[in-house]
Amino acid sequence: MTATHSLAAEELTLAYGERLVIEGLDLVVPAGSITAIVGANACGKSTLLRSMSRLLSPRAGRVLLDGKAVHRMPAKELARTLGLLPQSPIAPEGITVADLVGRGRHPYQGVFSRWSREDDAAVAAALEATQTTTLADRAVDELSGGQRQRVWIAMALAQQTDLLLLDEPTTFLDVAHQVEVLDLLTDLNRTRGTTIVMVLHDLNLAARYADHLVALAAGQIHAAGTPAQVLTEDCVRAVFGLDSRVIEDPTSGAPLMLPLGRHHVDTPAEVSPRG
Amino acid sequence: MTAVVPPPAATVDAVARNRVRRSVRRRLVITVLAVLVAAAFVVTLMVGRTFYPLDEVVRVVLGERVPGASFTVGRLRLPRGVLALVAGLAFGLAGVTFQTMLRNPLASPDVIGITSGAGAAAVFGIVILSLGGTAVSTVAVAAALGVALVIYLLSFRGGVAGTRLILIGIGVGAMLNSVTSYVLTRAGQWDYQEALRWLTGSLNGATWEAVAPALVALLVLGPVLLGQSRNLSALQLGDDTAAALGVRVERTRLIAIVCAVGVIAFATAACGPIAFVSFLAGPIAARIVGPNGSLLVPAALVGALLVLVADLVGQFALDTRYPVGVITGVLGAPYLIYLIIRTNRAGGSL
Incomplete structure (x- = not known):
């Protein structure tokens, strides 16, 4: 497995109705690595991710996959190369894990084509990779939040795409499950070379797990590069309006951001966080 | 892409067994249902003021001349039975299509006013415009599509939300039902039976002329809908997930709406809006099939x-x-109440 697919945005402008969300954005996703997109609420992170997987048509500019505009590609062909796990996917009532993961095979099936051994193998591989094999017969709505998230990732894996986009894959999970999901994604990246792009809220986990960090502010890229380059005190102030200290994480060497509020710290914040 | 480490054969086998088990259950249910439908259809032809045994009924259906039976079964009961069959298939198919597409059991065409639209237009066409036959069907179909479009547009606000569409649909349906009631009061010579056909649905006086358009619509549009079944299943996971799986969401939705509205409108033009069938069929099927496709x-x-x-x-x-x-109304109404109580308890997520 080599990372051969390139994903980039060129002069991308996105809008919902009259409201511009992203304006003239250029972004190159490094192939075979983990990219995390961070930014304040409503800065356009999810919108950018939706557009890169062509759920939202650009007002101007293009999203290019291997040099081709994704919005012009046949839907199923794109779905065999690029997968997306949205922020809140819906599990139909009573659906079992095996059934849900099997839905990931949709781009490989036509109206009349039958299930093949290959489809079963893809589902099995996805279950194994996410350690959900023993849950196969369980109903998805009976699972814990962490298990459910692994099952959704398994569905995206069954799609067997070289690129995987995830919109806040760790929301609603406790810290142990957040780390578990991010470890799983790192495994995928390291063993299969899957290019991963994810929107994350937790800056410190993003800095630790991402090879490439993109900080978004007001529909523009404020900074992009390695976590050490991007996650600085100036960047946190500019992107989140928050005073902070950034130190080296003693366990990983990645930058670690410590927020300074108005209380409980020796040198309180000069500016208060945005309301 | 191939996995670096191939999955253990045991897991692949387990996945295959799991899948086969689900499809066996589904096929078994379909077979049993088909047998029951066939049996009910045959009984419909046998019983009545005069009882005809199975062999005579079969001979009539096969085109043989049987004194007595040929008229009663062939001319009276057969069109009625076929209309019941066609209308039932159409209502069930269209209902579950809407419910699946909008991810809500309340979203069936008879709850959101589409059948009411077809019914009101049919009554208006017959009573006020003195139309008959195909003209009535045409008006009913046009009205059903029109109502579907109006509901869609009224509830569209940067995407269609299920709950908003349902509430608007219920309102539109109530308006259209009052149109039906009003038009029926204008029809002095109209007898009670005929009025009931357009209020709750009836198979009385079914003729081949009335059955034919509904049958043709089902034969043409039904297979198109079945062709969309995989895409509809993907839509259950949410629009974004479906799109990420390679489903062209808007296109699927458009095909499904047009076909479902088409089959149900032609059926309604023939026998009126048979209450709650499209609303009940999907949830009952879901109970007995389970989450198996x-x-x-x-x-x-x-x-x-x-x-x-x-x-x-x-x-x-x-x-x-x-x-x-x-x-069917007596069956459906309690279920509607149950569903509303249950969704309220679940936090109104519908």
Whole structure:
């Protein structure tokens, strides 16, 4: 497995109705690595991710996959190369894990084509990779939040795409499950070379797990590069309006951001966080 | 892409077994339902003021001339039975299509006013415009599509939200039902039976002329809908997930709406809006099939079974003869109340 697919945005402008969300954005996703997109609420992170997987048509500019505009590609062909796990996917009532993961095979099936051994193998591989094999017969709505998230990732894996986009894959999970999901994604990246792009809220986990960090502010890229380059005190102030200290994480060497509020710290914040 | 480490064969086998088990369950249910539908259909042809044994009924259906039976079964009961079958299949299929597409059991065409639109237009066409036959069907279909479009546009605000569409649909449906009631009061010579057809649905006086358009619509549009069943199943995961799986969401939705509205409008033009069949068929099918694949075929069969059995009950099981829609209405109304209570308890997520 080599990372051969390139994903980039060129002069991308996105809008919902009259409201511009992203304006003239250029972004190159490094192939075979983990990219995390961070930014304040409503800065356009999810919108950018939706557009890169062509759920939202650009007002101007293009999203290019291997040099081709994704919005012009046949839907199923794109779905065999690029997968997306949205922020809140819906599990139909009573659906079992095996059934849900099997839905990931949709781009490989036509109206009349039958299930093949290959489809079963893809589902099995996805279950194994996410350690959900023993849950196969369980109903998805009976699972814990962490298990459910692994099952959704398994569905995206069954799609067997070289690129995987995830919109806040760790929301609603406790810290142990957040780390578990991010470890799983790192495994995928390291063993299969899957290019991963994810929107994350937790800056410190993003800095630790991402090879490439993109900080978004007001529909523009404020900074992009390695976590050490991007996650600085100036960047946190500019992107989140928050005073902070950034130190080296003693366990990983990645930058670690410590927020300074108005209380409980020796040198309180000069500016208060945005309301 | 191939996995670096191939999955253990045991897991692949387990996945395959799991899948086979689910499809066996689904096929078994479909087979049993099909047998029951066939049995109910045959019974419909056999019983009545005069009882005809199975062999005579079969001979009539095969085109043989049987004194007595040929007229009663061939001219009276057969069109009625076929209409029950076609309408039941159409209501079941269209209902589950809407419910699946909008991810909400309340979203069936009879709850959100689409059948009311077809019914109101048919009554208006017959009573006010003195139309008949195909013209009535045409008006009904146009009205159903028009109502679907109006509901869609009224509830569209940067995307269609299920709950908003349902509430608007219920309102539109209530308006259209009042149109039907008003038009019926203008029809002085109209007898009670005929009025009930357009209020709750009835198979009385079914003729081949009335059955034919509904049958053709089902044969043409039904397969198109079945062709979309995989895409509809993907839509259950949410629009974004479906799109990420390579489903062209808007296109799927458009095809599904047009076909579902088409089959149900032609059926409604023939027998009126048989109450609650499209609303009930999907959830009943879901109960017996379980989460084991597309519900389109099972729900269509449940719809047919509901109409056939309800018509038998309405005709023969009670001391007065009731049109089929009265019986299905009695079944459907409590379920509607149950569903609303349950969704309220679940936090109103519908």
